Amino acid sequence: xxxxxxxxxxxxxxxxxxxxxxxxxxxxxxxxxxxxxxxxxxxxxxxxxxxxxxxxxxxxxxxxxxxxxxxxxxxxxxxxxxxxxxxxxxxxxxxxxxxxxxxxxxxxxxxxxxxxxxxxxxxxxxxxxxxxxxxxxxxxxxxxxxxxxxxxxxxxxxxxxxxxxxxxxxxxxxxxxxxxxxxxxxxxxxxxxxxxxxxxxxxxxxxxxxxxxxxxxxxxxxxxxxxxxxxxxxxxxxxxxxxxxxxxxxxxxxxxxxxxxxxxxxxxxxxxxxxxxxxxxxxxxxxxxxxxxxxxxxxxxxxxxxxxxxxxxxxxxxxxxxxxxxxxxxxxxxxxxxxxxxxxxxxxxxxxxxxxxxxxxxxxxxxxxxxxxxxxxxxxxxxxxxxxxxxxxxxxxxxxx
Amino acid sequence: xxxxxxxxxxxxxxxxxxxxxxxxxxxxxxxxxxxxxxxxxxxxxxxxxxxxxxxxxxxxxxxxxxxxxxxxxxxxxxxxxxxxxxxxxxxxxxxxxxxxxxxxxxxxxxxxxxxxxxxxxxxxxxxxxxxxxxxxxxxxxxxxxxxxxxxxxxxxxxxxxxxxxxxxxxxxxxxxxxxxxxxxxxxxxxxxxxxxxxxxxxxxxxxxxxxxxxxxxxxxxxxxxxxxxxxxxxxxxxxxxxxxxxxxxxxxxxxxxxxxxxxxxxxxxxxxxxxxxxxxxxxxxxxxxxxxxxxxxxxxxxxxxxxxxxxxxxxxxxxxxxxxxxxxxxxxxxxxxxxx
Numbered sequence: 001x002x003x004x005x006x007x008x009x010x011x012x013x014x015x016x017x018x019x020x021x022x023x024x025x026x027x028x029x030x031x032x033x034x035x036x037x038x039x040x041x042x043x044x045x046x047x048x049x050x051x052x053x054x055x056x057x058x059x060x061x062x063x064x065x066x067x068x069x070x071x072x073x074x075x076x077x078x079x080x081x082x083x084x085x086x087x088x089x090x091x092x093x094x095x096x097x098x099x100x101x102x103x104x105x106x107x108x109x110x111x112x113x114x115x116x117x118x119x120x121x122x123x124x125x126x127x128x129x130x131x132x133x134x135x136x137x138x139x140x141x142x143x144x145x146x147x148x149x150x151x152x153x154x155x156x157x158x159x160x161x162x163x164x165x166x167x168x169x170x171x172x173x174x175x176x177x178x179x180x181x182x183x184x185x186x187x188x189x190x191x192x193x194x195x196x197x198x199x200x201x202x203x204x205x206x207x208x209x210x211x212x213x214x215x216x217x218x219x220x221x222x223x224x225x226x227x228x229x230x231x232x233x234x235x236x237x238x239x240x241x242x243x244x245x246x247x248x249x250x251x252x253x254x255x256x257x258x259x260x261x262x263x264x265x266x267x268x269x270x271x272x273x274x275x276x277x278x279x280x281x282x283x284x285x286x287x288x289x290x291x292x293x294x295x296x297x298x299x300x301x302x303x304x305x306x307x308x309x310x311x312x313x314x315x316x317x318x319x320x321x322x323x324x325x326x327x328x329x330x331x332x333x334x335x336x337x338x339x340x341x342x343x344x345x346x347x348x349x350x351x352x353x354x355x356x357x358x359x360x361x362x363x364x365x366x367x368x369x370x371x372x373x374x375x376x377x378x379x380x381x382x383x384x385x386x387x388x389x390x391x392x393x394x395x396x397x398x399x400x401x
Numbered sequence: 402x403x404x405x406x407x408x409x410x411x412x413x414x415x416x417x418x419x420x421x422x423x424x425x426x427x428x429x430x431x432x433x434x435x436x437x438x439x440x441x442x443x444x445x446x447x448x449x450x451x452x453x454x455x456x457x458x459x460x461x462x463x464x465x466x467x468x469x470x471x472x473x474x475x476x477x478x479x480x481x482x483x484x485x486x487x488x489x490x491x492x493x494x495x496x497x498x499x500x501x502x503x504x505x506x507x508x509x510x511x512x513x514x515x516x517x518x519x520x521x522x523x524x525x526x527x528x529x530x531x532x533x534x535x536x537x538x539x540x541x542x543x544x545x546x547x548x549x550x551x552x553x554x555x556x557x558x559x560x561x562x563x564x565x566x567x568x569x570x571x572x573x574x575x576x577x578x579x580x581x582x583x584x585x586x587x588x589x590x591x592x593x594x595x596x597x598x599x600x601x602x603x604x605x606x607x608x609x610x611x612x613x614x615x616x617x618x619x620x621x622x623x624x625x626x627x628x629x630x631x632x633x634x635x636x637x638x639x640x641x642x643x644x645x646x647x648x649x650x651x652x653x654x655x656x657x658x659x660x661x662x663x664x665x666x667x668x669x670x671x672x673x674x675x676x677x678x679x680x681x682x683x684x685x686x687x688x689x690x691x692x693x694x695x696x697x698x699x700x701x702x703x704x705x706x707x708x709x710x711x712x713x714x715x716x717x718x719x720x721x722x723x724x725x726x727x728x729x730x731x732x733x734x735x736x737x738x739x740x741x
Contacts, residue, residue: 067533069533069536069537116722116726119726120725120726120729122532123436123532123536123680124676124725124729126533126536127672127673127676127721127725128721128722128725130669130672131669131673131718131721131722132718132722134669134718135714135715135718135719138711138714138715138718139711139714139715141714142711142714143710143711143714144711146710282669283665286540289537289540293537346549346552351548351552353544353548354544354545354548354549354552356544357541357542357543357544357545357547357548358541358545360537360540360541360544361523361538361541361542361545364534364537364538364541365523365526365538368534
């Protein structure tokens with residue numbers, strides 16, 4: 001169906017079900033219970049899950065398939081945000097043109113950046129993209145916000161002001177991004193007993209877009225074009241000797257991933273009409289690298305998992321403070337309780353980045369395939385254990401590929 | 402003429418920091434073949450060595466003064482640093498005053514230890530893996546180091562003044578009949594950087610150890626076949642590179658109050674410097690460091706920023722892009738080394 005084989009279709013359907021019913025899945029605890037802080041089903045966070053999912057899926061098309069590690073993808077996200085906010089400022093609050101323009105502008109920028117950066121590979125490519133992105137960040141932060149030509153509004157961030165023209169913004173509409181009248185911040189809350197589930201228009205827009213681009217990513221992975229990109233990753237020299245020029249393929253992959261980043265940026269602006277330069281800084285690019293690696297580079301579902309994982313734990317860990325910790329470990333004897341809290345304290349709350357860094361290092365060292373590989377290994381281990389119990393352990397032969 | 406000289410001087414101190422960090426990066430890349438994204442964090446740790454020593458020396462105890470009273474009429478509590486009571490007030494005060502230069506003595510062993518632990522504990526396992534993996538794991542390490550420092554020292558910059566004797570402004574121009582006033586500490590920084598750079602080069606050039614290391618950089622396997630434990634020497638070089646970055650950080654503390662993300666800020670630029678100078682070329686890194694520092698300061702003049710707005714922000718990256726595209730091995734890189 002839809003040109004996918006059975007396995008991919010199952011994956012797509014699974015992702016579709018998960019995203020569509022996310023408000024239920026992410027709110028498993030009743031609102032008043034002590035565990036409610038682990039709920040992630042509020043609109044703002046769910047939007048971030050899918051938006052960063054889109055960003056990471058796009059990044060994975062470049063890094064996962066071709067192996068080119070870009071440290072500058074956040075620049076496209078920032079550019080997309082700026083483009084979308086400019087549409088809001090000048091024309092209309094409808095998100096469709098804003099998102100379209102965000103994608104187009106990001107794609108144009110990525111053509112320029114990719115054309116230059118892809119002349120080099122390996123670490124040089126990383127440094128070139130890093131240099132470009134930092135350059136764009138520096139420009140957006142300072143020069144492009146001078147009074148004569150204020151494109152980015154510098155440190156404050158670009159936002160919509162009451163005296164902006166907004167030519168096609170009808171009277172009587174609210175001042176918030178909408179999809180033909182459906183406001184992005186409108187939320188329907190369903191109360192079932194002690195539970196409360198939020199259904200947010202913005203989230204569902206992002207989720208539908210993410211499903212679409214996820215489908216596109218599956219098609220790219222399975223297409224001859226995708227095979228070509230993998231060939232570039234495994235042995236570019238051989239490809240050259242075969243008489244194929246890899247550059248158009250890598251450039252295409254770069255532009256596609258840039259457009260994905262722009263889409264994510266556009267959606268981000270649509271959820272909250274504000275764009276700041278800090279979205280373009282290289283640490284932001286580092287974050288999407290983390291998501292992709294943590295989830296599983298070169299796998300389909302990995303980046304989405306990684307994005308969800310990082311954003312969820314960022315949110316949860318940041319909320320845990322000493323009081324919560326004391327509550328958790330109250331069953332321990334007093335001295336031990338204080339000691340445990342003392343040990344955990346640096347890793348939670350403001351220390352979330354410390355946990356993230358350690359986690360990331362552990363993943364790169366021990367589990368280069370990320371969470372997906374971890375899952376596969378556990379799966380295999382369980383399977384093998386079951387086998388060795390009921391079948392006699394003889395030398396097993398692996399079938400050749 | 403004065404203005405040009407002043408810009409060159411302005412460029413020199415930033416350039417020396419770039420040169421020192423880039424020198425360490427290149428040393429690590431040239432010996433171990435590892436791209437170390439945590440090098441900026443080492444610079445930052447160096448700067449915090451200065452902060453730590455300053456705090457440590459200023460540790461004091463309270464005594465109640467018998468003669469003086471505060472404005473409420475209560476006996477005045479006087480804080481006396483321990484060093485002042487041990488060595489007498491004058492020597493004690495000057496020890497505290499000179500804490501930043503003294504931190505060099507503290508930083509060298511600490512940074513070498515940090516370098517050794519880093520190399521033996523982590524980077525050793527990454528020689529055989531791809532550059533991308535090396536970048537990623539050291540990037541993770543940089544985040545961790547940075548967060549640890551943030552946890553203990555907070556997120557705000559910490560003022561670490563230079564000694565009084567070196568914190569004024571020197572009128573350099575007096576010797577040449579020009580109007581040229583310049584902060585003393587920046588001149589000290591430049592001289593210090595030059596000294597460290599000469600030290601490293603002399604060490605590599607004139608000692609047997611350095612000779613072996615250079616031989617190992619040229620052909621690691623053959624040196625290994627000759628029965629020399631090249632890995633151990635490279636580990637020591639890693640420690641030295643860490644110490645160089647740390648020293649750069651210690652002395653930079655009075656110029657720019659240390660904060661936990663200063664390493665990251667310098668790292669990106671230092672990479673650019675290494676690339677411009679040529680991956681694996683030590684003189685190239687130093688030359689490119691000073692050159693880009695001076696170029697940056699010229700681009701920051703009013704004349705330059707009014708002609709091309711924002712040029713001061715992007716000049717280094719622009720130069721890097723141009724160099725990478727036209728001469729990928731860098732200004733002084735060897736032919737055929739990492740030219741892809």
